[in-house]
Amino acid sequence: MTFGTLQIFDTIEARRVAADNYINQFDEQALYRQIQAFLNVHNRLMDQMTADIVEPTTERFLTWGNVAQTSMQDGDEFSRPDVQKMQVTPTTMGFPLYIKQAAYGVTRLFMETKTLGDLEQVVLAATDADVRERLKMIRRALFNPTNNLTYADRFLDNALLPLRALLNADSSYIPPDMWGNIFDGATHTHYSGTASYSAANLTALITNVLEHYNDGRIFAYINRAQETATRGFTGFYPYYDARITPSINQDVANGRALDQFSVYNRPIGIFGASEVWIKPWIPANYVFAFNPDAPRPLRMRTRNPQRGNLHIAAEMEIYPLRATYMEREFGISVFERTNGAVLKTDNATYSAPADWAL
Numbered sequence: 084m085t086f087g088t089l090q091i092f093d094t095i096e097a098r099r100v101a102a103d104n105y106i107n108q109f110d111e112q113a114l115y116r117q118i119q120a121f122l123n124v125h126n127r128l129m130d131q132m133t134a135d136i137v138e139p140t141t142e143r144f145l146t147w148g149n150v151a152q153t154s155m156q157d158g159d160e161f162s163r164p165d166v167q168k169m170q171v172t173p174t175t176m177g178f179p180l181y182i183k184q185a186a187y188g189v190t191r192l193f194m195e196t197k198t199l200g201d202l203e204q205v206v207l208a209a210t211d212a213d214v215r216e217r218l219k220m221i222r223r224a225l226f227n228p229t230n231n232l233t234y235a236d237r238f239l240d241n242a243l244l245p246l247r248a249l250l251n252a253d254s255s256y257i258p259p260d261m262w263g264n265i266f267d268g269a270t271h272t273h274y275s276g277t278a279s280y281s282a283a284n285l286t287a288l289i290t291n292v293l294e295h296y297n298d299g300r301i302f303a304y305i306n307r308a309q310e311t312a313t314r315g316f317t318g319f320y321p322y323y324d325a326r327i328t329p330s331i332n333q334d335v336a337n338g339r340a341l342d343q344f345s346v347y348n349r350p351i352g353i354f355g356a357s358e359v360w361i362k363p364w365i366p367a368n369y370v371f372a373f374n375p376d377a378p379r380p381l382r383m384r385t386r387n388p389q390r391g392n393l394h395i396a397a398e399m400e401i402y403p404l405r406a407t408y409m410e411r412e413f414g415i416s417v418f419e420r421t422n423g424a425v426l427k428t429d430n431a432t433y434s435a436p437a438d439w440a441l
Contacts, residue, residue: 104199105196106197115395115407129213129214133221135379136423137383138418140383141384141385144175144244145176146175147173147174147418148256148420154167172256174256175245177246178382178383178384179384181412181413182411184409185208185213187205187407188405190403190404191405213411220414224248224416224417225371228425228435229248230246230248230251231246246417247417249421249423250268250420252270255268256268257271258295261296273420274433275427276426278429280309280429281316282318282354285303285355288372288424288425288426289356289357292374293356296377296421300358301358303354304373305369306369307346309368313354314351318354320336321352322352324340347361348360348363366436369427369428372423372424373423377421378419380419380423381416382415382417383413383415385412390411394409394410
């Protein structure tokens with residue numbers, strides 16, 4: 084990554100343009116209003132992109148697992164049951180808050196001699212960085228199996244907030260399932276590993292989520308590196324291109340057509356209770372399963388909707404330089420601990436991805 088101020092010589096693309104495409108032909112305030120309108124669209128698309136696993140909140144912590152338990156007692160026509168203390172033992176789930184910034188600097192001569200296309204590329208570089216940062220936070224929250232109990236909320240009052248992973252055998256209380264089955268918080272984990280990726284591993288991963296809910300669906304997100312192996316599993320039924328009619332004797336999955344263009348972001352078929360998706364932000368050799376109809380596994384905290392959006396935070400001009408600063412204030416961490424399970428497909432011992440970079 085190179086830091087510095089754009090000069091007139093930093094031409095994004097060598098091309099000839101008509102005079103009316105030069106920046107100096109337009110009112111700069113009108114251009115900045117158009118940039119902000121572009122950022123508004125970008126923010127909406129970002130929220131839609133992550134809506135399946137991330138729910139917004141302005142709270143900095145919530146309690147999870149607050150379900151009271153009691154036991155039935157034998158009785159007869161003269162009995163009166165003993166009153167039981169129904170204690171709730173919830174887990175405090177904290178949500179972080181960070182300020183993420185991107186700035187672009189240009190010279191006065193750049194603004195006078197460059198084209199709208201050049202300015203567009205500069206702005207797109209900032210929005211692309213925003214996309215990568217959002218996905219990086221999602222990956223860090225989902226694939227890190229370790230609780231962080233030392234996060235300080237330094238933008239408010241420096242209070243310590245516990246940031247927790249998906250279920251990770253940390254002895255926290257886990258609500259029973261819909262049929263009363265109890266989970267041992269000291270041993271039950273949603274992080275598992277295998278040295279040999281198989282259909283049985285994927286089934287176990289799906290079950291890890293399925294057993295906590297009695298309705299909804301299951302999505303299994305995989306990296307494209309695991310597509311061939313997953314397609315080869317017994318019990319996998321593929322989606323087909325709408326232009327192809329499969330053999331009459333061949334079992335296929337219905338309901339969707341296979342997208343032949345978006346090979347890094349598409350559903351590819353059905354396996355057991357889940358629909359299998361290729362997702363570009365899933366690390367190679369990892370699989371993530373969750374229920375999209377249950378409470379979202381992640382919460383994205385913002386101070387307010389305005390600061391939570393990518394916006395132009397400041398503009399500064401000191402001739403001949405000028406800079407525009409964009410920022411977004413947000414943080415992402417786990418909330419619904421049961422709604423998500425991760426499988427590492429190349430090692431029997433689970434470990435988080437070594438590199439968070441996308």
